[in-house]
Amino acid sequence: MASEAELDAEELQRSTAESGCVSACDVRRGQLVSVSGRLRTVVYTPRTNLPTLEADLYDGSDVVTLVWLGRRHIAGIEPGRALSVRGRIALREGRKVIYNPYYELELPR
Incomplete structure (x- = not known):
């Protein structure tokens, strides 16, 4: 029997496929991609030179970390929130x- 986490991952992968986005497990460095999923964590990192807001987006297959430079808070960017993003994949x-x-x-929902 599938666990709740496995069922959730399957549902996220299904909605990713329906939205026409790429699965996070398939993206490669340098690609311009559209990815959708649910935010697992959102962390504000205060730095003296450039504060950042970082969020882990999980689509059921893998995680892509979203980084907003110079931001402390963005309305609606919170754990559990579903969103679609577009941008170029980097590796860190x-x-x-x-x-x-x-x-x-x-x-x-």
Whole structure:
């Protein structure tokens, strides 16, 4: 029997496919992509030179970290929120990252 986490991952992958977005597990460095999923974590990192807001977007297959440079808070960017993002994939310490992505919040279900 599938666990709740497995069922949630399957549902996220299904909605990603329906939205026409690329699965996070398939994106590669340098690609301009559209990815959709649910935010797992949102962290504000105060730095003296440039504060950042970072969020982990999970689509059921993998995580893409979204990084907004110079931002402390963005309305609607909170854990559990579903959204679609567009941007260029970069790698940082082996993790997939999109800096300053264009994003669209999806309506809460």
